[in-house]
Amino acid sequence: MFFNNLKIAFRTLVKNKTYTTINIVGLMVGIAAVLLIYRMVSYELSFNKNFVHHDRIVRVVGTDPGDVSEQNLGVCIPVAAMRALRTDVPQFEKVARIRENWATLTVPGETEGIPKRKFSMGQDDIAFFADPEFDDIFKLTWLSGNNVSALGQPSNIMLSRSWAEKLFDNWEDATGKMVKIDNFIPLTVQGVFEDLPYNTDFPLTSLISYPTLELTQHREYLGLAPDDSWNSCSSNNQVYALLKDENQIDAANAVLANIGKDGYNLAPNGKRKTHLIQPFSMLHYDDELQNSGRSRTPYRSIKILIFIGILILLIASFNFINLATSQATQRAKEVGVRKTLGGRPAQLIAQFMSETALIVGISLILGMVLAEFALPLLQYVSDVPLDKPFLMESNIWLLLLCIFGIVTLLAGLYPAFVLSSYRPVEALSKNIKTRSLGGINLQRSLVVAQFVVSSILIISAAITIKQLNYIQNQDLGFKEDLVYTFSINTDSISLGKHTVLKNKLNAISGITDVSLNSDQPISSNTWSGNFRIEGRSEDETFETSYKFVDDNYHRTFGLQLLAGKWLAPSDTFQQVIVNETFIRKTKLGTPEEALQKKVQVWGKYYPIVGVVKDFHTHSLHTAHQPLTMVSRKDFFWQVGVKMTNQNIQGSLASLQKTFDEVYPEQVLNGQFMDERIQKFYEDDQRMSALCKGFGLLAIFISCLGLLGLAMHAAARRTKEIGVRKVLGASISNIVSLLSKDFILLVVIALFIAIPVAWYMMSQWLADFAYHVDLHWSIFFVAGMLAILVAFITVGIQGFRAAVADPIRALRDE
């Protein structure tokens, strides 16, 4: 019986080629989209699961008292707190301090100061200064010299396999050799561990023994706070721990709440910093707390992806239901005959389900092939590595089986029941109507649902595109064009050559300005602290952020002074520049009036010598904040270079040459400002690309369904169209006759989609401090687009029907 069903199913599908093709193409595209989404979701969900103890690992984080109203979570742990955490929490089996570091590792050469090899860690690599307990917690795989206790002694380093190979060609040769951090801090290689997989948030190049940090000369170089400091900390200092039992998080949190009670100062808002636990399983998904990896993906984004996947699969299944029910009348006679001959409903259902299963099966195979071809497109929306074929994905067979089962049931069950429920006498009668079977309303509802989803995605895409254009064309308050920035070291030797570098760069003909500074105008870094205005009794209740800049910063980055003058050349604090928001929030009056005032920074008062027009210091997600700019030479770990637009490649080559001459031990690791700025909006661009991509897919699948229905409507109404033509109907009469029902459905869908999209996109835009308004024209244009696409789809069918020969339609035989 099964093979008989399959054989008949196959014949039926071959007979109705158009119907079969539309169904298979729609389902294939839908399934391919779901597989691509699965690839992204499974990749994101696989993060950090490779560690043996992953469910017992936690990170200790801090709650910063923050501003008056809010309490911010932060990852930084002061050095003194680290010490307490190692001993005072009984629920911790092991505790490891780490300090993140993005160093240049060098292999010393024969000539002093010029290394044999040098490699700098970009944003995607990291080194940890770590305690030996780090390995107890994370259980690395050791290739050689698993002498983990060496991490307890100063000046030791463990390399990852790939970095050992970079530095020494063969990892086997690395152990026992010497490498240097920034060609300055010497370390002995004590072991090599296997590279951590791509799906961890530890892109570790090396582990450096934590006590290395405690040597005085290194502490100064790395700018560390003194050991006993509770009230100064860097987000690079973090603590990981292994719980004795994974269920002890609450107990540990209770203990943590008391740590630092005597150490931390009270903030102006009366609160004190405390600690709590972030489960390691949240490291990749936390909105607020940064990690050491390449990216974070909030659960919200993963849920959106899964939701889009389900919607697309639903839309594709709806097509199937619609086309199958619209075909129902044509199959009625067959049903009537089969029932008359003794076919039971269950047998008929089995037969119709076989057809569905066959279509879903074929679509599934084609969908997998399509997904494999479309895989490279994922790079626009995700970090997912693209080298693994789909079938190697874990659980992929289970997913395929689920899709097969769910879609077959979802798409096939209703039409099968409708068809098999015909009474033979009704089914054999010539006048059977889809209308009488309740199929029409269902079809209409499903078409509306499809277009609601498509329209929401299309409107969202339009709004994200508009917002991204707005961001890109927004005046940031500084000039990012042709400004190249790169980092430099600030150890005492490098510091001594800063001016040499600056002068040499200034001498290059394609370079107009050079500035040494702590940070470019816009960045994700924040230095901030309390401050006081001279003559006031208390610190302000809000913080100011700081930038440490030289006398040429404003020219290099094109900042606009509103009053006063720029900072005079100086190695240390002498004067300050503030921005408009600073004087507005501190109520210092006009920019000119503010020039008379002094600001207390780190214990001493300095005069405001200039007020600069507000410029964006963070992405457009954040509003302007008070900003103070001062000069401090030992914080100049970045260089900004303004170039002319002539022979940029030549200028870059000269810059590289100059850098290598001045700092032969360092690696030039630079980028143009506009590329850096783009990075801030990577997530937003991905969101936009997702909406665009899946919006187009959704509308494509919906239109396929509409095409099928329109073809069917035209076929069903052939006689009517013939009569109308004979009576004098024009082509446009017929086209509008066939299209208006469908267009009405799309219009209804728009009325539902627009408020939903409005709400969703206001939520999204609320995350930007500066954003476009949700003007009605966006909705109008997107709506018109949906109507136009639908009209073209059904209109073409209408046109074909309208120009067909009416005699064929009216012939009785």
Place this chain on the structure above:
Amino acid sequence: MIRTNKLKKVYRTEEIETTALNEVDLHIQPGEFVSIMGPSGCGKSTLLNILGLIDNPSGGEYFFLDEEVSKYSERQRSNLRKHNIGFIFQSFNLIDELSVYENVELPMLYTKVPAGERKKRTEELLEKMNMMHRKNHFPQQLSGGQQQRVAVARAIVNNPKIILADEPTGNLDSANGDDVMKTLAQLNQEGTTIIMVTHSAYCSEFGNRVVRLLDGQIVSENTIAKYRI
């Protein structure tokens, strides 16, 4: 009113070529009631379709109201059709989705008759056809005879100069068939030209001329002296 000159229609499929009409010369005067007869497949319906401007001849000339129309475009033919020709079919070809009233009104929508006038004419005709009480019914709720009466009303609502009827009584019993034929004869007496395809010798006697076709050619033309009313 209608003149064809060596009118030809050839149907081609991949393998065979069938000549449905072979050099047909036909002349019909205003006010005539012509019955076209002949065995199945002789080309009756093809001739009627070409005369009704819903099909194109493969060759020859066709003069409709003294104009050569065989090369007319679909738009021109549609225009000529909706103002001058009414159709009655064997299977009625009413639109199932429209009510009796709407079916009759439909041709006037295409000739852009004002709403008031449409209402007046539709109701008049439904009265005349004794179908007013059924005006809100749908075709499938009517008997065959009633459906054909509605179809006749629809065919004449635009006051066409000519009515083409393809086996108008073929799906009706004799009483209903008689009614329809009487209506046609009445219309003819009022001045409408009628061309009717029929198998029935009885029906043909309602007309004043019988044209017999065989294998796509006119084999005889007889004038009938008296009306049977």
